[in-house]
Amino acid sequence: RLQDNAAQELAGLNIVITAGPTREALDPVRYISNHSSGKMGFAIAHAARRAGATVTLICGPVNLPTPAHCTRVDVTSAEEMLAAAEQHMPNCDIFISTAAVADYRAATVADNKIKKSSDELTLTFIKNPDILATIAARPDAPFTVGFAAESQHVEAYAKDKMKRKRLDMIAANDITREGLGFNSDNNALHVFWDGGDEALPEGSKQALATSLLQRVAAQYNNKKS
Ligand code: CTP
Ligand code: CA
Secondary structure (H helix, E strand, O other): OOOOOOOOOOOOOEEEEEEOEOOEEEEOOEEEOOOOOOHHHHHHHHHHHHOOOEEEEEEOOOOOOOOOOOEEEEOOOHHHHHHHHHHOOOOOOEEEEOOEOOOEEEOOOOOOOOOOOOOOOOOOEEEOOOHHHHHHOOOOOOEEEEEEEEOOOHHHHHHHHHHHOOOOEEEEEEOOOOOOOOOOOEEEEEEEEOOEEEEEEEEEHHHHHHHHHHHHHHHHHHHHO
């Protein structure tokens, strides 16, 4: 049995978390992706489990150990991540989308290795599905939490994303801040919800995950009642 001092604020709830990058194939040996480490999502999974939740962690290619007592589902592309998320939606209470989903994928994946020929190579990309917005639009949508990594107009862009994607909450981080965010161990978040916001000061991703989940639990209970 899991036993520690964390408040069991999420006891009995099913939480699905996406984490890490997605990887979009170009040909049998190449892909495009991004530098997401998955650390924030894994920290949230760990903290959610400690707070009593049943946790499913859907992750793209990451190099991290699975947090204890969490169910891990490994995927590669955005389309696979969406399928896995949808498959876990029945009975999901809270969906937390930390994944750095590739916004685009190659319009066609070459069957064979692309050969080097002319001096320039042009590839056509098409938009990937928005996993979070798709989940939030379901008739049985869980409580949804998004992330927004922004390099400018952080508050305005984050609030706009929350509205457009019909989210219950969004956690914004300013990627221009030195040593924070994408691939580091520390982060700082500003959380917004309908009618409120709170700045969670710089700290380890693990500490931030715990305080973020306290706000999630509060707003989840608020929405329920
Ligand atoms: N997200 C998602 N599926 C996508 C793109 C984003 O689920 N195809 C989720 C991310 O996990 C994050 C939130 O949407 O929780 C915002 O992602 P972000 O990249 O900041 O926003 P975009 O809507 O992709 O807009 P842009 O990249 O242009 O800022
Ligand atoms: Ca994006």
